[in-house]
Amino acid sequence: MFDFLDLEQYDLFGAFWTTVQLTVYSAIGSLIWGTLLAAMRVSPVPIMRAFGTAYVNLLRNTPLTLVIVACSQGLYFTMGVSMGASGSENIAFRLAVLGFIIYTSTFVCEALRSGINTVPVGQAEAARALGLSFSQVLRLVVLPQAFRAVVAPLANVLIALTKNTTVAATIGVAEAALLMRDMIEREAQLIPIAAVFAFGFIVLTLPTGLLLGWVSKRVAVKR
Amino acid sequence: MSDAPLTKDPAESAPLAEDLVVLESVNKHFGALHVLQDINLTIKRGEVVVVIGPSGSGKSTLCRAINRLETIDGGSITIDEKPLPEEGRELARLRADVGMVFQSFNLFAHKTVLQNVTLGPVKVRGISKEEAETKARALLDRVGVGNQADKYPAQLSGGQQQRVAIARALAMEPKVMLFDEPTSALDPEMINEVLEVMQQLAREGMTMVVVTHEMGFARSAANRVVFMADGRIVEEAEPHQFFDNPRSDRAKDFLSKILQH
Ligand SMILES: Nc1ncnc2c1ncn2[C@@H]1O[C@H](COP(=O)(O)OP(=O)(O)OP(=O)(O)O)[C@@H](O)[C@H]1O
Ligand SMILES: [Mg+2]
Numbered sequence: 001m002f003d004f005l006d007l008e009q010y011d012l013f014g015a016f017w018t019t020v021q022l023t024v025y026s027a028i029g030s031l032i033w034g035t036l037l038a039a040m041r042v043s044p045v046p047i048m049r050a051f052g053t054a055y056v057n058l059l060r061n062t063p064l065t066l067v068i069v070a071c072s073q074g075l076y077f078t079m080g081v082s083m084g085a086s087g088s089e090n091i092a093f094r095l096a097v098l099g100f101i102i103y104t105s106t107f108v109c110e111a112l113r114s115g116i117n118t119v120p121v122g123q124a125e126a127a128r129a130l131g132l133s134f135s136q137v138l139r140l141v142v143l144p145q146a147f148r149a150v151v152a153p154l155a156n157v158l159i160a161l162t163k164n165t166t167v168a169a170t171i172g173v174a175e176a177a178l179l180m181r182d183m184i185e186r187e188a189q190l191i192p193i194a195a196v197f198a199f200g201f202i203v204l205t206l207p208t209g210l211l212l213g214w215v216s217k218r219v220a221v222k223r
Numbered sequence: 224m225s226d227a228p229l230t231k232d233p234a235e236s237a238p239l240a241e242d243l244v245v246l247e248s249v250n251k252h253f254g255a256l257h258v259l260q261d262i263n264l265t266i267k268r269g270e271v272v273v274v275i276g277p278s279g280s281g282k283s284t285l286c287r288a289i290n291r292l293e294t295i296d297g298g299s300i301t302i303d304e305k306p307l308p309e310e311g312r313e314l315a316r317l318r319a320d321v322g323m324v325f326q327s328f329n330l331f332a333h334k335t336v337l338q339n340v341t342l343g344p345v346k347v348r349g350i351s352k353e354e355a356e357t358k359a360r361a362l363l364d365r366v367g368v369g370n371q372a373d374k375y376p377a378q379l380s381g382g383q384q385q386r387v388a389i390a391r392a393l394a395m396e397p398k399v400m401l402f403d404e405p406t407s408a409l410d411p412e413m414i415n416e417v418l419e420v421m422q423q424l425a426r427e428g429m430t431m432v433v434v435t436h437e438m439g440f441a442r443s444a445a446n447r448v449v450f451m452a453d454g455r456i457v458e459e460a461e462p463h464q465f466f467d468n469p470r471s472d473r474a475k476d477f478l479s480k481i482l483q484h
Contacts, residue, residue, distance in 0.1 A: 122327050123329050123332065125329065126323070126331070126391075129292065129318055130318070131343065136346055140342065221332045
């Protein structure tokens with residue numbers, strides 16, 4: 001039944017490896033940019049708050065495919081931004097990562113902001129009263145507690161991101177979904193092929209969810 | 224609790240009888256509410272001032288204005304002859320010199336007791352971690368919670384948490400300490416352990432502004448009682464004079480209410 005699985009012909013592991021790479025780079029970037037966005041949204045500077053709010057509301061409500069295509073068409077083909085890569089495969093990969101970061105960071109930001117709300121205001125005031133600057137208060141007191149409160153929601157964002165990487169097929173990144181499309185076209189065995197790929201994604205996301213669920217309980221701040 | 228001093232000998236740091244905190248015609252509104260109305264108040268170095276008054280009279284706001292957790296609309300506040308800066312680095316530096324103890328303790332929940340006390344000295348004063356820890360342990364011993372240094376705040380009783388909060392503020396070697404109802408959130412049996420630490424601080428010459436309804440503390444530790452009502456300072460007097468012989472009707476009325484129980 002699974003005789004279509006000719007690993008010589010189809011680089012299944014290679015495709016999933018690309019999926020993993022897309023996910024990891026995008027996750028790291030989203031975490032960093034999302035944290036900065038959250039910092040902007042709680043900052044005392046009105047322009048930063050306005051930028052953070054506008055950015056999140058705009059990008060979070062834009063379909064991901066549009067963001068990815070915009071990165072590819074808009075940045076590369078129109079403006080020639082290749083992010084230091086050469087070879088169309090490489091360029092597409094980097095632009096896809098950029099697109100995922102732009103999009104996923106909004107969800108990281110919103111998860112973090114709900115975490116920030118769990119930290120009692122009094123602690124931030126006590127930190128300010130000690131003479132800590134705004135960024136120190138955020139880095140040393142508020143964010144460490146906010147992160148611990150939102151490990152589980154962030155795990156959901158990460159799982160969604162893993163599955164969202166399939167959109168990169170749209171701009172020709174050779175990740176799992178692109179290979180799946182390719183195989184379905186040639187082998188005409190829709191259901192078994194789909195099952196293999198679905199299983200592949202479960203192998204990636206299920207352990208992530210379980211691990212982070214466990215971490216979430218371990219790091220919870222006792223009040 | 225040992226008898227070792229909680230702070231350095233004040234005599235070595237500066238000459239006495241100098242105005243440390245000066246508020247001049249301070250005004251503050253919350254929307255239409257005029258919470259601080261033309262407040263004039265001078266606190267001398269080494270003085271202990273108790274602020275008392277009905278709920279909503281602006282006591283907390285006054286305290287918070289002194290280290291600019293709350294901005295003011297008019298007038299001026301100076302600390303050790305320096306006016307309160309607007310924002311940024313200067314303000315942070317000034318806040319480091321003003322210790323604050325809150326009703327709800329506000330310890331950092333994700334840090335141990337020891338880390339709570341060393342955070343400010345290390346990150347604001349820039350002293351080494353080792354030095355900060357040595358000092359912190361000494362301070363924790365003196366407020367009687369030395370054996371709790373490695374626990375997290377949630378593992379401590381309210382009274383212990385508040386004493387840690389006092390140690391955290393003292394670790395910055397502040398010029399003045401502000402206490403906003405430090406015993407109001409405590410169970411009755413824990414109030415005294417916190418008041419004792421504050422008494423000791425007062426005896427050692429720490430400049431203190433204390434919002435409290437603890438008459439015993441006010442009578443024994445305060446140099447002056449400031450009575451606030453509706454955003455104004457209605458009466459200022461020595462504790463005995465104020466409690467035994469209040470001049471204003473507002474104060475008489477307030478005292479009759481709180482002395483009933
Ligand atoms: N952030 C705020 N926004 C709007 N109004 C406020 C704010 N903080 C305090 N107030 C109001 O200002 C007034 C004075 O408040 P403040 O907390 O200074 O009183 P207080 O004397 O400390 O009272 P209590 O004894 O209840 O602590 C109150 O009427 C209060 O409702
Ligand atoms: Mg108050």
